[in-house]
Amino acid sequence: MPLEPIGQATIKIDEHELACPIFRGSEGERAIDISKLRKETGTITYDPGFMNTGSCSSAITFIDGEKGILRYRGYDVADLAENCEFIEVAYLLTRGSLPTAEQKSRYSGLLNQHSMIHEDMREFFSHYPEHSHPMAILSAMVVSLSSFYPELGQNRHEDLDMTVTRLISKLRTIAAFSYKKSIGEPAVYPRHDFKYCENFLNMMFSSPVRKEPFTPVMVEATNKLLILHADHEQNCSASVVRAVGSSGANLYASISAGICALWGPLHGGANEHVIRMLVDIHARGTKVKEVIARAKDPRHPFRLMGFGHRVYKSYDPRARIAKELCQKVIAANNTHDPLLDIAQELEAEALADPYFQDRNLYPNVDFYTGLTYREMGIPTNMFTVMFAIGRLPGWIAQWLELKNDTETRIARPRQVYTGPNVRTVDPIENRED
Numbered sequence: 001m002p003l004e005p006i007g008q009a010t011i012k013i014d015e016h017e018l019a020c021p022i023f024r025g026s027e028g029e030r031a032i033d034i035s036k037l038r039k040e041t042g043t044i045t046y047d048p049g050f051m052n053t054g055s056c057s058s059a060i061t062f063i064d065g066e067k068g069i070l071r072y073r074g075y076d077v078a079d080l081a082e083n084c085e086f087i088e089v090a091y092l093l094t095r096g097s098l099p100t101a102e103q104k105s106r107y108s109g110l111l112n113q114h115s116m117i118h119e120d121m122r123e124f125f126s127h128y129p130e131h132s133h134p135m136a137i138l139s140a141m142v143v144s145l146s147s148f149y150p151e152l153g154q155n156r157h158e159d160l161d162m163t164v165t166r167l168i169s170k171l172r173t174i175a176a177f178s179y180k181k182s183i184g185e186p187a188v189y190p191r192h193d194f195k196y197c198e199n200f201l202n203m204m205f206s207s208p209v210r211k212e213p214f215t216p217v218m219v220e221a222t223n224k225l226l227i228l229h230a231d232h233e234q235n236c237s238a239s240v241v242r243a244v245g246s247s248g249a250n251l252y253a254s255i256s257a258g259i260c261a262l263w264g265p266l267h268g269g270a271n272e273h274v275i276r277m278l279v280d281i282h283a284r285g286t287k288v289k290e291v292i293a294r295a296k297d298p299r300h301p302f303r304l305m306g307f308g309h310r311v312y313k314s315y316d317p318r319a320r321i322a323k324e325l326c327q328k329v330i331a332a333n334n335t336h337d338p339l340l341d342i343a344q345e346l347e348a349e350a351l352a353d354p355y356f357q358d359r360n361l362y363p364n365v366d367f368y369t370g371l372t373y374r375e376m377g378i379p380t381n382m383f384t385v386m387f388a389i390g391r392l393p394g395w396i397a398q399w400l401e402l403k404n405d406t407e408t409r410i411a412r413p414r415q416v417y418t419g420p421n422v423r424t425v426d427p428i429e430n431r432e433d
């Protein structure tokens with residue numbers, strides 16, 4: 001959206017002087033518009049990892065990383081997690097406002113109506129090798145939807161609306177089917193008498209010999225966890241979705257790319273790696289102090305998984321909610337998970353350590369979500385898939401906003417070239433190794 005300038009900064013490079021407008025967002029964050037910098041001065045900005053670069057304006061999600069605030073369209077994430085179901089938040093993100101009771105019921109019906117996948121697509125699952133990672137399957141299946149539902153190409157409003165609903169509905173079906181494939185059980189079809197999260201849990205856990213194997217606490221936890229994941233402004237995967245969308249690629253292709261970006265261990269894949277780290281500590285009986293020492297050692301590549309964040313320089317508000325939820329699910333199951341004890345010890349030790357204090361490293365969303373999924377019986381390699389199901393409405397909202405933004409241009413950063421200067425090709429017999 002075009003922004004109104006509130007002031008001006010001057011950039012001086014050699015003999016060039018450039019007046020750059022300064023903008024302010026609705027929560028007070030300031031940005032300097034350098035869009036004419038190269039044209040006017042012949043110089044570009046250098047900002048690896050885009051740590052200081054605003055790539056767009058957005059009205060979807062607000063984060064204050066210093067204060068630990070996260071809001072979707074103005075609502076605090078804790079408020080939404082406490083008072084809404086996931087589909088209400090999906091509606092909020094993709095359509096702009098929370099649904100009324102009637103809108104929610106109609107939306108729920110639509111999600112049910114679109115929950116099956118084409119039978120030919122179901123065949124795909126059987127051709128993946130055993131132990132395929134479900135994130136690989138998920139990404140491939142999502143981009144395949146564009147072949148099965150080509151209405152998308154017509155780009156009419158109602159088609160887009162249908163595509164969005166279809167995608168939100170089908171992603172959990174694809175996710176559950178990929179899990180069933182990985183354990184060699186028959187796929188369980190979605191049911192119209194279940195709501196979104198119940199349906200997912202049913203497709204995951206019921207079988208020809210086991211019916212409705214989920215509890216109200218599991219349904220509540222699924223709703224809350226998906227809400228915690230629902231959006232996080234211009235993170236790695238959302239930026240990927242926007243970058244792919246900016247080339248004109250369709251929604252399915254853009255989301256499929258986002259799923260791949262999320263998979264990485266520094267992003268959504270961290271939830272899986274947190275559990276692998278905790279399992280390893282438990283199995284080896286490693287002392288928590290040793291783990292912390294390893295994480296602090298600059299010569300060692302190990303990092304404390306589930307700790308640190310590009311934006312949060314205080315406690316991640318999602319981690320706080322996830323921790324309480326994890327304790328609640330464990331209490332409801334009347335079980336004890338030694339990995340939770342280790343996680344809490346690690347947290348206490350890290351938060352008291354000057355290395356973590358000086359760098360503002362706190363638990364992030366992934367530190368406790370994996371433990372909760374584990375307690376619910378969701379296998380470790382499905383954790384990032386859960387994250388993807390939750391993040392989908394956020395990705396879609398970012399993509400739709402991009403499409404409606406008159407300032408959108410194809411994403412195409414510059415670089416500072418450091419390779420060889422011009423040279424000519426030697427005949428092959430003269431080249432040296």
Ligand code: CMC
Nearest residue numbers: 266267268270295303304305306307308309310359364365
């Ligand atoms: N353990 C040990 N040291 C760390 C950690 C950690 N988890 N995270 C950051 N640091 C150190 C880092 O070594 C650096 O130290 P120094 O200044 O001495 O070089 C300093 O803290 C700043 O770290 P950075 O890597 O420059 O920060 P970043 O903003 O580029 O990276 C991060 C953010 C999330 C990738 C990083 O904190 C990390 O690798 N964390 C572990 C992986 C993880 O939990 N990822 C999930 C992120 S939240 C969910 C999501 O994004 O989807």
